[in-house]
Amino acid sequence: METQAITIRRPDDWHVHLRDGDMLRAVAPYTARRFARAIVMPNLVPPVTSVAAAEAYRDRIVAALPEGTAFQPLMTCYLTDDADPEEVARGFEAGVWAACKLYPAGATTNSASGVTDVRNIRPVLERMQRIGMPLLVHGEVTDPAVDVFDREAVFIERVGAGLVRDFPELKIVMEHITTADAAEFVAAGGPLLGATITPQHLHLNRNALFAGGLRPHAYCLPVVKRERHRLAVRAAAVSGSPKFFLGTDSAPHAVEAKESGCGCAGIFNAPFALESYLQVFEEEGAIDRFEAFASENGARFYGLPLNQGTVTLAREAVDVPERVAGVVPFHAGERLAWRVVETD
Ligand code: DOR
């Protein structure tokens, strides 16, 4: 008999962009209604580089949610070339920061103040290694001579391999992996090397960018890759390995910013993320591994307790609207096979 419903421990989202101001108020409830905790990306304008800025942002997130919402934003520190090891350690030890985010300068949205060369942040990485603070990596080189579809694989060669070698005790998360190269790199590493996986990189290959015309709502960074890579990322997600866990990379942009002569990178997947992931696990015959991916592996990697509540999804079709909170959501206009029917 086909599975008709599945109840899992309440999940966490280990990578999300909640934005600020009106957009924050519009989108944060969609993350908070499903996930107990989320690792919140620091690529605001200006970026979140100080403990004080992180605390203030955390307060704005909590204030954006309905009274009594049980949701814990886990804040991250945006690393720059002149990041101060003292400030980083102080924020982690005070429980403000859960991790640091490495954006290679220029790699993506609001990454202009990112790191130009990892050698510039060696003292910070040494300190993080010593205190057990995870490093979250946007793993793409920015060298314009490198083809955009190869930037993740080349990052692993040029930077990732050296990081793992030089900082063997540092917890490293390769964020939003998109290639067979990244899946193999992470699988081959030790237990301190993990990866998040988004729904879009499980569903889409690069044909989606050009299906009948230019499709800005399928554009995110790292850009979706060819089919061989999508299949490798799917295999990693459903493998049962504790190194792979849920991180939506939900990244909303206003419709005009996406549908533009120079469209922004980012897919707003928070509203139907669980439904989207579960569909993949079902297609792969791995429904029994969904709970570990969504609700256990990430918490264990970060050394945080597992959540107490549950979420139940039932095999009931759900039609994804064309707009959610004024933004075009992932799967807009499509019908998904599973629906969240209960959270407690
Ligand atoms: O597609 C993306 N959007 N990738 C990123 O790395 C950043 C994000 C954003 O902030 O819009």
Ligand code: ZN
């Ligand atoms: Zn992101």
